[in-house]
Amino acid sequence: MKTISHDELKKIVKSSPMLSVSASRLLQLTSDPDHDLMDVVNLVKTDANLTARVLKLVNSAAFGLINEITSIDRAISYLGERFIVSIALGDCVGKVFEKKLVGYEAAAGDLWKHDLRTAIAAREVVVQGEMEISPDLAFTAGLLHDIGKALISDYLKDSAPEAIELITSHDSVDYLDAEEKLIGFDHTQAGFELAKAWQLPEKLAEVIRYHHSPAEASEAFRPLVYAVHLGDNIAMMGGFGTGSDSMRYRLDANYTDYITLTPNTLASIMLTVDSEFDKLEQSVASTGEDKG
Ligand SMILES: [Fe+2]
Numbered sequence: 585m586k587t588i589s590h591d592e593l594k595k596i597v598k599s600s601p602m603l604s605v606s607a608s609r610l611l612q613l614t615s616d617p618d619h620d621l622m623d624v625v626n627l628v629k630t631d632a633n634l635t636a637r638v639l640k641l642v643n644s645a646a647f648g649l650i651n652e653i654t655s656i657d658r659a660i661s662y663l664g665e666r667f668i669v670s671i672a673l674g675d676c677v678g679k680v681f682e683k684k685l686v687g688y689e690a691a692a693g694d695l696w697k698h699d700l701r702t703a704i705a706a707r708e709v710v711v712q713g714e715m716e717i718s719p720d721l722a723f724t725a726g727l728l729h730d731i732g733k734a735l736i737s738d739y740l741k742d743s744a745p746e747a748i749e750l751i752t753s754h755d756s757v758d759y760l761d762a763e764e765k766l767i768g769f770d771h772t773q774a775g776f777e778l779a780k781a782w783q784l785p786e787k788l789a790e791v792i793r794y795h796h797s798p799a800e801a802s803e804a805f806r807p808l809v810y811a812v813h814l815g816d817n818i819a820m821m822g823g824f825g826t827g828s829d830s831m832r833y834r835l836d837a838n839y840t841d842y843i844t845l846t847p848n849t850l851a852s853i854m855l856t857v858d859s860e861f862d863k864l865e866q867s868v869a870s871t872g873e874d875k876g
């Protein structure tokens with residue numbers, strides 16, 4: 585298999601879908617620890633399409649409200665930030681997330697499902713693991729952590745059995761090594777290039793780059809990167825990976841330096857992931873129906 589040069593990777597990134605203006609501003613805003621929900625409301629109000637989708641979501645069957653909510657302020661405070669970020673991202677990068685991951689032997693939509701589960705788990709890790717970072721930021725970072733897979737999946741095509749073979753024969757320690765051996769770089773490096781092109785906040789770019797090697801992240805962002813690292817592993821433990829690569833990554837046990845988890849809290853996180861996932865997936869999908 586032919587490896588891809590760094591210049592070719594940059595071309596692939598350039599031809600990928602870009603973020604919408606409001607999604608990009610929403611990511612900037614919600615990554616700033618000083619923002620509040622009113623800032624989110626004001627931003628959503630500048631985008632008629634996003635406003636309509638938020639209202640459609642809050643009044644959808646998934647929430648079962650008796651009285652319709654017609655004010656965007658109330659809708660956003662009812663739903664919370666994570667639903668707004670999910671709609672904005674699911675909408676404009678849907679093309680990236682929804683495509684079939686040929687190189688991972690995964691069906692279309694599997695990446696988005698895995699990302700949603702990782703996002704919920706990372707948020708719960710922050711809440712139940714008594715971390716001093718924003719739960720909603722961990723959610724957003726979880727949603728974005730594997731974007732590199734969508735970029736390189738076409739180039740890994742037909743190589744999943746080869747990648748597995750590399751791992752089982754101990755020529756490669758894990759799937760990241762296998763990706764690098766097969767095409768020249770792994771999905772965290774590819775995702776990092778996309779993060780730069782999208783001008784994502786540095787902390788989100790670091791999560792994308794180091795979610796499989798959290799100890800390498802810069803110190804300031806390490807707790808966030810560990811939260812997503814653990815959330816990713818919890819999503820895969822629940823049987824929701826992205827195909828052939830699931831569980832072929834290493835868990836960095838040093839997460840205990842940042843996160844306090846007991847077997848009970850871990851079980852409770854897994855339960856929350858299941859219950860929140862259905863609501864998020866259904867509702868985000870239902871608001872996008874008439875978009876085609
Ligand atoms: Fe990953």
Ligand SMILES: [Fe+2]
Pocket residue numbers: 698702729730816
């Ligand atoms: Fe992942």
